[in-house]
Amino acid sequence: MNNINEALIPAVCEIVAIRQDTPDVKTFRVLTPDGKKPFIHKPGQCAMLSMPGVGEALFSITSSPTNKEYIEFSIKKCGCVTEWLHAAEVGQQITVRGPYGNGFPVETEFKGKDMLFIAGGIGLAPVRSVINYVRDNRANYGKVDIVYGSRSKDDLVFFEEIINEWKNDPTVNVHLTIDREQEGWDGHVGFVPSYVKELGFDSNKTAVLCGPPIMIKFTLQGLAELGFSNEQVFTTLELRMKCGIGKCGRCNVGSKYVCKDGPVFRMDQLEELPDEY
Amino acid sequence: MQRIGVFVCWCGSNIAGTVDVKAVAEALKNEPGVVHSANYQYMCSQAGQELIKDAIKEHKLTGIVVCSCSPRMHEGTFRKTAEAAGLNPYMVEIANIREQCSWIHKDIAEGTEKAIVLGRTAIAKVNLNAPLMAGESPVTKRALVIGGGIAGIQTALDIADAGFEVDIVETKPTIGGKMAQLDKTFPTLDCAACILTPKMVDVAQHEKIKIYSYSEVVDVRGFVGNFEVTIKKRARFVKEDICTGCGLCTEKCPQKKVPNEFNLGMDNRRAIYIPFAQAVPKVATIDPNYCTMLKTGKCGVCAKVCTANAIDYTQKDEFIDQKYGAIVAATGFNPISMEKFDEFAYSQSKDVITSLEFERLMNAAGPTAGKLVRPSDGKHPQKIVFVQCVGSRCAACAEKGKEYCSKICCMYTAKHAMLTRDKYPDTDVTVFYIDVRTPGKNFDEFYRRAAEEYGVHYIKGMVGKISPEGDKLMVRASDLLANKQINMEADLVVLAAAIEPDKSARPLATMLTASMDTNDFFTEAHPKLRPVESPTAGVFLSGCCQGPKDIPETVSQAGAAAAKVIGLLAKDKLKGNPCVAHSDEMMCNGCSSCEKVCPYGAITYEDKEFRGPNRTTLIRRIAKVNEAICQGCGCCTVACPSGAMDLKGFASKQIMAEVDAICK
Amino acid sequence: MQKINREVLINKANELLSNGTINRVFGWEKGDFSYDVTPTIYFTADQMNKKFIFDDFCGANFSKYLVAETKKDQNKVGVFLKPCDTYSFNQLLTEHRFDKEKVYAIGVPCDGMVDEKKIKAFFGEGISSITSEGDEIIVDTLYDGVKKVKKADVLQERCQNCKSKKHVYYDELIGEDGEVLDSNRFDEVEKLEKMTADERFAFWQNELSKCIRCNACRDVCPACTCEKCVFNNPNSGVENKSPANEFEEKMFHIIRAFHVAGRCTDCGECSRVCPQGIPLHLLNRKFIKDINSFYGNYQAGEQEGSRAPLTNYTKEDLEPSEAVNKGDN
């Protein structure tokens, strides 16, 4: 759909469904006006959504490429574009351009590996795309573990999907945790990093890590203690971007452009970059 | 994004007559944020308000725009409507398509187009509105009444009777005002003193009322519920609390040649005086302009004769700070100066007098003990001419007179004429008038009695010139009905001088930040619906300071003002205006520009710790707005260079959105 | 009179650094050429000996740096201030932008700073060195040998119209203090005022169209110390990043001049740093001139704590209509 030659000119798409995931996260299902998927993407890639006059912002695509019907974005309310989106209704048109970025190496480095997905809060949004990709191509991957945590039960995104699909999938182990005790919650309570250590995973897994910086920092320490090396851990970065195509200079960190060379980085690649992300 | 409902009011034909309301409702439907648009005959009616409430619920509206009359009229109404339906009242904006559209435009196309723009502008604003919560402030349960005439007296008594403390500030040594100078009152002809002085006594004896006589208000700070007022109590050189009012000093004082202002200078008083027998407070006052002791240090007679030792020549002006919850202006009126009306020979002949002077001449306590004589020679006047509308309704001669009707002159002149004829049936009385206006209970009957029963000659016509000729006055006038010139001799001419607000009203208005009209009458918050309130919250109007009135009107307005004050003071907390300034501490430079322009001192500064880069702490000086004190003028928002200061309800972004919508 | 040279200043700074009065000092640093002097901060006399310079190109005013620098720690910061710098300093104090207790101000004399652009306008590019000798400037060029020019002719505009050689603030003064001067700084404003509206419009249209919105004028301005400028603030409603068209050029410069009106000390930095050579000082001076003629003479920064004309009023102020017609002669 998107003419690659006109990288900055977006296509018009329509919000066809909106789901309130948590008090401040909504998931938007987006199609072209004639009901098609706007583009084919790789798990972990992003796209620019905009409302003319409000602004343009980059969001990770949360649906899996294996979903042939639509693409989805899970968006947390913070800033003017997201606020506008949260107030939008079904049928609202927006503009979309993308997909941008490298995505997760699902067909190369991940292939045949045991996967460990670790996410905190809205960090599950990009990871969900890989998880579902892996589930839909189950034969290509080894064991799958998912550790997901949030402030409270109400802040767990995709809760329905986690409970109804992932938890019911015998090939997937889901480990949920919330930060503090809460009524109606009989699962694990505690922060993600300590839960990961508690769970004590085998260090032969490939880990995908996404969440707030503080969670990433401590989870990395935990993984290191468990014997994971930096080459085994992937994460995805989010920086302020404008063009999405590695030209406007905003997301430049060291010699990399997050929008083009990222947003997915292996930890050892990330270590090479100056600490400015 | 808001969900906005638009409600276009027809206002009967007031709006619908020149604005195609349906087209407006239709056009506004497509504006950003609008999800519902309706029109109705009277939005402010019960049914109209129900319509709005239902729409708020049905369409889950987050903001509403009412295209109707001025927000000054019904903004409050619709805010209450919104609130009743669970919407924050400040999510309501009014597009004024009546006063500022349908009423001034004749062409429907033009009116409709403008109404759409005005609607669009209000929608643009509502899109950026945020719910506002009013802060609360306590109410000082004490009222201040400025002016001790019948208006002030009645207001004070009514408030005090409801159980609240009241202070009266009166510039003269006694309360009583103009009414105390009157002889009889129309249309009942009862004696002014007989009905006023008991009230004065009531005031003096009321435990809730304190009188600051011979005093004035010199500064007003604060705001509704929390005024702080400085009262200057002028030195009267007599200890008020000791003086018994025996009056001995006023008889012994050797300085006898002081014009007696109570009798309008028609006789003299002493340098120490009590204005009149029933004065309240009944204490003597030394006039420093005439007192020999104060001027030269030699005399001291009054001190010697005073058995109570109440005289104190060293007394100084005293400044009293007092807090009030409400302030009532009751500063009254004065007849205008006759100096500019040379054609009536006021300054040339002692026998040309004003009606108020006539009032004193007729009064038993007046300079002539109630005997009607000519001031020049003390002879009984045989022929009296009354001239109406001197300086009133004077559109052509605005530089010396007033454009408005002074309202009371027709009636008091009828009273004077009647009383004269009653007391001195041999006197010939002629009244020159432009119109005789008698709209009041028993007023026309009263006037007709004067003309018909008492044989007063009423001539419709203007007096052109009055000139003293010998000991007579020659009156040249035109008789408009007979269409002829009249030359008439008179022994006494009485001028019905226009009345004007007291001179103290203008500086007072400035202190109160209350607005005034071009004639220096206080402006009411609404001429019909809020006639006793000034637009400044907590300031109320009583008596002639708001416009010319007779006594019954004054008393009823005084009561109304008191009722408003009581309503205010009865509250323990006042909901403030939530449209106040707010400083964004992240952007504030702490430069003090805002503080300097704030008229209320609502802005203070504090040093606050902020997180700096790399785990450092920065201490920055930032502005804080005291929301209870801020009145929301927005002056600070422009003084602030960084834009840290903004005004809730009138935010820069909102105003700019309005600008954009208008200019589109 | 004692000749004030760099050694005197280094010695003074050294004394203050070593006796603990200050722990760092703002001073000028020589560059690769004769004229590219950079403001910097020194911690030791040794650093100063290597790099400190005090000559005809030390125009940089340190006052604005103090806003951030004094917040860094509890130590006192030393600063060299030329007479005109002290006005900015005072104005910042008036606006509570920093605490004077954390600054040790060393007043240094100034007999005008040279504008290398003017030298280049005379001799073109290719200047190998510039030295001064008395009231002459000696310029060694790559192509035309050694040239001489009167210093007065190549002074910066603000120095040609110097308003004051008097320090209005210092903890210590080096050398003797000068006087407030009668300058002709409003001449150019008057010249513009005398033009027709069309001519003025053409003049400003041409000048402002050069603007590239680099914000140098704003960022160097000692009055522009806002935590966040309205033009950078997406919530202000007037944010703009580029002179998208003629309107936005005017908007930026009018509002900037208005925001500093009554606070601008007329230091002339805005014009000096403009990479496009726009005479921005003529906007600020117009406000100063108007303020002086409408509300009485007022020099921002002259007195700490003085009330700026725009945060003040009298009941007899002239009406806007009169103001407009006053400028019309």
Added chain:
Amino acid sequence: MRKCLLQNQNKLFDQISSFASLYIPVETTGGNASFKKYEQGMVMSDVLKTDRSPKDLFFPQTENLMEFKTSGKNIEVIDNRKESEDFVVFGVRGCDVKSFEVLDRVFLVEPVDTYYATRREHGIIVSMACGRPAETCFCQTFGIDASAPEGDIVCYKTEDALYLDAKTEKGKNLLSKLADVTEESDGKEALKQKEQIKTVLAKLPLANLKADSFGKDKTKEFFDAPEWQILSKSCLGCGTCTFVCPTCQCYDIKDFKTKDGVQRFRCWDSCMYSEFTKMSAGQPRLTQLERFRQRFMHKLVYYPTNNDGLFSCVGCGRCISKCPISMNIVKVMKALGGIDNE
């Protein structure tokens, strides 16, 4: 090589402008010049460094990208670019010509920036050898020869004539259209000037400045250098250096609400601005040090890393003369390279 006598220079310009838009450097105020669209009678300035680089003509400071119309919930995207026409930029100095290579490697790599690409396609660059390089010139540091600039046509200006040498098809094509205002020449004069320029270049104060210690993969070496602290100390955070720089290409995309639509435009941005990387979640470059460092690291290390060692600085020296506080890339290179003046 073609020769055009100086007295015919304007005829040459008139000729060019008869079939293409022509931009030449024109003097504005004493010693300053900027590229302006040629109108009859305009005089080409010899000023070496235009206030803004000719980058503007290919990557303008503000540029409309597209427009939107919205009604109700619907959006319409309108790309209202028109057919581009050829234009000629005359008198581009060697350093500025080189800057286009730097920009090309950003804008013309996939996905191509079509706005820039179209202009590059239609723009013909006539470069100008620098007869009198300035003291602030240091193009040699980056291997640029001001005596032999690149470009579609190279021009040498002598006392009495312009010598035009077409280097590309585009250039030849243009030159062929100028046959009646130019004459064939052996180019000896041009060669002579070229040599003369070379001797001047060698004498320039910055002639010996080397960039060797910078370049590809040197991030670790310089990123945490202590010098950044003092170098960035007085940086005002303005965008002067960025905006006068011929190679800086950061931009921002913004929306402007027009009368009844939205215009999406892009405009130059600067990594020196504190808002540049600010986002709702935080600010990765908190102080001016980091922002200052980003600009110079990008020019001297990051860009070369991605572009076969090509530096993103062409030594034009504009930042040297324009920086309000006289901080510039030369001082940075010297400080980081351990070169002290004296």
Added chain:
Amino acid sequence: MQVNEFKPKIVAFCCNWCSYAGADLAGSNRLAYPAEVKVIRVPCSCRVNPMFILRAFQRGADGVIICGCHPGDCHYTSGNYYTRRRMALLFSMLDYLGIEKGRTRVEWVSAAEGAKFAQTMNDFVQTVTALGENKRLEDLRCKK
């Protein structure tokens, strides 16, 4: 002949207490003034930021008028005194930049001066009409 009559766009900022009430009074008294005038209600004339005025011109206004209480009568005591200074300086600056001075005006209109309000607006519209379209502070993007 086709007469394309120029209708200026006028933004009038009116303070809530005096001038807005004055405008209402003009309406109550059916005192006509051109529909080109659109009023924005502000609490006090001192709320009017010079940025609003420029914004109006940018967005296509041909004239901007600010109405407040008479000096001395400000509901907030002193707001209009500041307005007076600010606008005196701003208008003088606009004039200095060559912007036609008839396009901006400050007028004091009390709540009682409905007639003055109408007359002021009539007069202002006439002045601005005579000046024609605002070309010197326009932003072409806002016109298409």
